[in-house]
Amino acid sequence: MTGRTRLLDPAVGRAMSALSAAAKKGLGDPALAELVVIRASQVNHCAFCLDMHLTVAREHGVSERQLGLLAAWEEAGDAFDERERAALALTEAVTVLTDRFVPDEVYDQAAQHFDEVELAHLVGLIVAINNWNRVMVGRRIPPGGYTP
Template structure:
């Protein structure tokens, strides 16, 4: 039995090819989605999944993509944030919530339709893939107990 507190095996060390392939998929998605929107997707899913490493990483990425510090903070409570998020951002964040917290209903038709009103079919596929991808990254981070660096 592994004692509690023992460092966990790291996927990047033992299966680096996983991260190579994930990076390739991420590049495809990044080419199809607006950078700020993609940053909000990654940050929201990471917050929902409680992946501290990814929250830290994607907070920094969102700020670098031009998302204001206030909006970065409000991603955690986007539904209550009023006009701080555009109609498209709210529709996309709703998709993130639905696909990250799948539950019994999955991605409801009306949630899909609200996002599809603003995005092309290509962008919708990229969005759905982006949510799936960040959820996998979050599970790798949480499962291997990654922690953010101290700055």
């Protein structure tokens, strides 16, 4: 793991942090934002981001039930409301891009629950956490380094 100790050039790190903060602020629901970043981090197998955002999610009042069922949100019954489900579906579609694009039905479902500004911030947040996941996984940064 030689050469992997430095995460990013400070200017890049500040830019990524600014994108994350702006997207979260514009979304306006910190608990939902944490569900989104945790789900993307699960899909991307980012232990550092999972460790960090599970802590933050609890601080924002996300229930242990939701945290425990998040990996299986589609099968979790009433654990997630329709708005959360739409955000999680969009998170997975943008994160995985298995069909090389986000399916129209997934985007349209999200658009029913988020206005244009919120939707732009939601997509921005998904893009931001995917960037962070790729940095942390690519550099093999282990969990445990986050301090609130």
